[in-house]
Amino acid sequence: MRRWYLLLALPFLGLLYPPLYTTDSPELFGFPFFYWYQFAWVPVASILTWIVYRKTKPPERGPAEERREGRFVRREGGEAT
Amino acid sequence: MSFPVDGVALAVFCALFALVTGLGFVAARWKRGDLNLIDEWGLGGRRFGTIVTWFLLGGDLYTAYTFIAVPALVFGAGAMGFFALPYTIIVYPFVFLVMPRLWSVASRHGYVTSADFVRGRFGNRELSTAIAFTGILATMPYIALQLVGIQVVVQAMGVHGDWPIIVAFAILAAYTYNSGLRAPALIALVKDTLIYATVLVAVIYIPGKVGGWGNIFDSAAKVLPTRDTPGALIPEGPAQVAYATLALGSALALFLYPHAITSVLSARSQQVVRRNMTILPAYSFLLGLIALLGYVAIAAKVDVTDPNFAVPQLFIDFFPSWFTGFAFAAIAIGALVPAAVMSIAAANLFTRNLWKEYVHPDCSDHEEAQVAKIVSLVVKVGALAFVLFLPNEYAIDLQLLGGVWMLQTLPSVVIGLYTRWFHHWGLAIGWLVGMVLGTLMAESQDFKSVYPLDIFGTTITAYAALFALVANLAIAAAITLALGRRSRGPDETRADEYDELAETGEPAPTVSAGVA
Numbered sequence: 001m002r003r004w005y006l007l008l009a010l011p012f013l014g015l016l017y018p019p020l021y022t023t024d025s026p027e028l029f030g031f032p033f034f035y036w037y038q039f040a041w042v043p044v045a046s047i048l049t050w051i052v053y054r055k056t057k058p059p060e061r062g063p064a065e066e067r068r069e070g071r072f073v074r075r076e077g078g079e080a081t
Numbered sequence: 082m083s084f085p086v087d088g089v090a091l092a093v094f095c096a097l098f099a100l101v102t103g104l105g106f107v108a109a110r111w112k113r114g115d116l117n118l119i120d121e122w123g124l125g126g127r128r129f130g131t132i133v134t135w136f137l138l139g140g141d142l143y144t145a146y147t148f149i150a151v152p153a154l155v156f157g158a159g160a161m162g163f164f165a166l167p168y169t170i171i172v173y174p175f176v177f178l179v180m181p182r183l184w185s186v187a188s189r190h191g192y193v194t195s196a197d198f199v200r201g202r203f204g205n206r207e208l209s210t211a212i213a214f215t216g217i218l219a220t221m222p223y224i225a226l227q228l229v230g231i232q233v234v235v236q237a238m239g240v241h242g243d244w245p246i247i248v249a250f251a252i253l254a255a256y257t258y259n260s261g262l263r264a265p266a267l268i269a270l271v272k273d274t275l276i277y278a279t280v281l282v283a284v285i286y287i288p289g290k291v292g293g294w295g296n297i298f299d300s301a302a303k304v305l306p307t308r309d310t311p312g313a314l315i316p317e318g319p320a321q322v323a324y325a326t327l328a329l330g331s332a333l334a335l336f337l338y339p340h341a342i343t344s345v346l347s348a349r350s351q352q353v354v355r356r357n358m359t360i361l362p363a364y365s366f367l368l369g370l371i372a373l374l375g376y377v378a379i380a381a382k383v384d385v386t387d388p389n390f391a392v393p394q395l396f397i398d399f400f401p402s403w404f405t406g407f408a409f410a411a412i413a414i415g416a417l418v419p420a421a422v423m424s425i426a427a428a429n430l431f432t433r434n435l436w437k438e439y440v441h442p443d444c445s446d447h448e449e450a451q452v453a454k455i456v457s458l459v460v461k462v463g464a465l466a467f468v469l470f471l472p473n474e475y476a477i478d479l480q481l482l483g484g485v486w487m488l489q490t491l492p493s494v495v496i497g498l499y500t501r502w503f504h505h506w507g508l509a510i511g512w513l514v515g516m517v518l519g520t521l522m523a524e525s526q527d528f529k530s531v532y533p534l535d536i537f538g539t540t541i542t543a544y545a546a547l548f549a550l551v552a553n554l555a556i557a558a559a560i561t562l563a564l565g566r567r568s569r570g571p572d573e574t575r576a577d578e579y580d581e582l583a584e585t586g587e588p589a590p591t592v593s594a595g596v597a
Contacts (some may be wrong), residue, residue: 008175008177008178009174011170011174012170012171012174015170015171015328016167016325016328016329017325018316018321018324018325019321022082022315022316022317022321023315024314024315026311027295028296029294030293030296031294031298032294032298032315033134033312034160034314034315035373036165038166038167039166039366039369041167041569042166042170042365042366043168043362043366045171045174045362046359046362046363047358048174049358050172050359052177053177053355053356053358054358056582057352058581060581061492075348
């Protein structure tokens, strides 16, 4: 399951080596390649992170199980109901 | 620079400002909790869901100063200013891995700050004091810069003098004191809606008026090389190293800032944090568009002496008065959210890691919250004095240094989440070396963030914060190896408390029904 985390390396590889994208052409809607390439990474990185999120998400558990785990209980002074 | 008074714009501006002031006070009753507890006042009771956290983190990280300074940098220097886009893209995959671990261990031990975690993890108060000190030091000028953001738009509407920012900050201080983190969380919903609307209108409407994007990039390519310090549309040669290292170093530093950690810890589960890292890039897209407004201003032949006024002047030139007021309100309210969160975060650090550590170790929960509230006021008065009595340049230089400083806490906070291999004295002395070295490097370059370092005859020009971090890590490792197992502090955390995957934090039904 942890192998999915490797996907998170892709935005780093795609953006931290500028010679990959420091060119004018091809243009898109008047945007030089340098600009639209980096904009394109926004949705791509978001989707990659979402895929990792889905693939590494543990199965849903009920509140009863959580109570058994005895996690830190927050102080809820004036909690409304 | 003198601008004519614009009555319509001012009226719209004041109406929206009044709206969020009301929200700031009402927020005290939202998701009601006992505001006399620091967990409630300073972290909103750790129960913000995915949507609120998205607005809060977005409203918190993308500050008014960002919206003024990034396009100003692109307007003046071209492509180098655009590093903000790759920076805010790669930050989220990184934070996706790291911050759920911090959330997990923090929720189990009731940690409110990153210095709390370091204290528990390494069992050494000198080190946790260093972390808290760095956070407060980096946050103060950042708050001051939010004021500068308000000042710019108020001046652009023709109102001069210092009184508008004094009034704005008095109001901000009052509802932050009253409502704690709930105030910026609620206001962030309004702020981000206004910002998204403004930017979308600006990038759809204005480019058509100045000949389209093709023409905008062409004019920028012509004008940038003629600047006093020549800029370029695309970074070339050594500038590429600077570009990439600025993006990497800034991304690693961003979530070490106290205001970012405060927003992360206020989420109700680590899954909320993880989900947010997949949807926060929406703000990065917005930031990229805002950066390009710098080029739009070039193409529109906006004439300003101070590049900070490039985008405000662009709005004045192309928008009707009422929408200019709307856009300026978006920027000013955009200053209030981060200023509030930053002052809360600094107050949390002071209270937990300085007051409780050194002054009054057995203070009651109520005293703790009360100290935090008062410190949040002091911090704001300090930031205000900064802006009123010192040149704005100081705040800008110090904010640049802030990134360099915050990155020096990475070995203790981020690496500390994975391993206790480093000795606390190694981390502390490494931190000190990194702080001093980074500050000297930036200072020697007249507060530019890139430094030309000579290594074996070749000069590498890169982000000073990364050079300082390398020195920091090298020193920390050397001291760790020298000290070995000697005089290690106790670790109060357990390996299973770092589970970044467990869906442990989802609320019980009574908690989610807590909206008053």
